[in-house]
Amino acid sequence: MTDILRAEKVTKRFGGLIAVNSIEFTIPDRSIVSLIGPNGAGKTTFFNIIAGIYDPTSGRIEFNSRPVIARPRRAWLEPVLWVLPPILLALAFFLIGANNTTVDLIGIVAMVATLVLVLLVGIVRPPWYERVLHRLGIFKSARPNDMVVAGLGRTFQNIRLFQNMTALENVLVGMHSRLHASWIDAILSTPRNRHEEEAARVRARELLALVGLKGRDELVAKNLPYGDQRRLEIARALGSNPVLLLLDEPTAGMNPRETIQLTNLIGKLRTDLGLTILLIEHDMRVVMEISDRVTVLDHGEKIAEGTPDEVRRNPKVIEAYLGAPPV
């Protein structure tokens, strides 16, 4: 079994606080790995680093054996690259035709044109541009949307649905990175755009049915009951066809019956869709039932790792949760 994600010595500091301290962590393909720990242990911070929201202070993360996340290197060089060509061009024109209005005008136009071109390239980031950056030793950590394109889906601890959009639209937004119609396709209403849109709607309805929201496609997200909102968030994350799904406390605030249903759903996601799942969870019944491996964090450090049974008997874990036994 290969590892889908490998974190090496990941550290994150916020000012003087070390939220995550030198964590080594791997997620094998098609497994369910849980991350547990008391409040404030750094679980969500670690999660956000994997999802590309924070850059780590040090260490790196490989996703599908590709280094995607690390502390940015020589990031200051990139804006310099953008501004340099227009300035050089302007200087050149100035030297050639000082006091000649026509030459000046051409120079100004050329400068603006190059600046726009360079900025566009810098924003669209075609592959050759990435190669140039790599050659110059510039490394930019992946942003959240890059991670989604690479195959990672996530949910949030405090539900972050698009409240005023319908359930179907929420899932369609989740599918955004897998749709390819450009704005030109959209304004020309090309066959490609229409077919893609129809197929996307069919797929979105399937996903909603999969998580148990059949027949609620047209309801506005904020009007859904709490449990359904959690399910909708999972459906939205599945929209991008992820290989790794990060679930941040998926059963928080649910009653026992709903918790069992959701646990079954998570198991089904692995068997039916072949997903790998990383779970943050406080409900130990859920964790112990479905996890292949459990990692325990406390104060930003990994204190235990192993099968659910091993972790349950680990004295360090008991101490972290219940306090040290009296001497």
Next chain:
Amino acid sequence: MTATARPAAPPPRRAQLSRLRDVTDLHRSTTIIAVMAIVTVGMYFLPLFPPLSVIQQPGIWYDSFANAGVFVLLAMGLNVVIGMAGLLDLGYAAFFAIGAYTYAYSNSPFSGINLPFFPMLVVGAFVAAVFGILLGAPTLRLRGDYLAIMTLGFGEIVPIVFLNLDTYTLGTNGIGGLYRPEPLPLLGPFSAISPFNYFIVMVGIVTITMILLYRLQASRIGRAWNAIREDELAAAANGINTVTTKLLAFALGATTSGLAGVFNASKLTIVSPDQFLFTVSFTVLAMVILGGMGNIWGVAIGAFIVYMIQAVLLKNINTVLEAIHFPAFDLGPLHIDLVNVKFVEFQFLLYGVALVLMMLLRPEGLFPSQRRRQELHIAEDYDEGIEETTDVPVLPPVPPVDPSVHSGDRT
């Protein structure tokens, strides 16, 4: 949780309306063309008959309609930036100016070039888009207030640049004597005396722009804008490249503005920096808010109404009062002489009053989009939602989450 939703049967009138809505949704472009054709015919005939023909000559009405069209275009473009993508742009007039000056360079004795009008519409729009990207690229990483300040600055800089680069722009005097567009087949030449051609061309531009914007709104891009407006972090975490998507909104807004600029320059035959001051940006913003942010046709109607009030109604109150010799009357120390009140000068006072009333009574605008109404009227919608899903078991309340622990999500 296996319970299925049972939508309550809507009342019959609503059912008919929603069936009509389904048809118009399915054939949106056709609907827009049909509606615009009816509106155009109405606009053509109404000024010929009494209530309107008394106020102004029909020709002047067509002229006002064409001018209103410029603001309709501006408002629809700003609606892309503010209403759809949720980016507050206070310097929108800058792109209007760039479009206008582009036309001025291509069609004036000053530059000695005379290029055809219709291709220049596209070129002007393109140049404005380029400047939209130039401004947007470094600033769109900012959010909310900071973006507003940056755009405000850009909106101030552009007219000042045109004012001070007087070798290239003739400074305050502006570039005058622009050539009018080539004559249209059947309708004859464009001229200041018979502005009917401008009116027809404007209707065409507005119709096309509207169709394209509606298509964009219904597409994957429109959904992405909506998602960014609702929750930028969640949008990014769902695979939307927020930088390029916002930049696209900005550039498309600028494009529409540039289009309006080219048209306006060809109609006025002069461009000068004082046509593009902050008041223009502000007026367009007020139009978008009054019309109903996010709703394309609502914004268009809002802009049309506001322009007609400011340019026709206020101007003609004085004329009408003078014509009927409205008497001045004394109320003790108060001497009221309405004939001498310049109503046109009350334009911005009226905007202020209208906006304040709007925020109090109908914050979503005159013709809001479905979505905005939902955002601003939480309670009513909540009741509706509960009605539709009555057989869902009541859930226990969410346990409070310690905010200090998981502050990580709220970046």
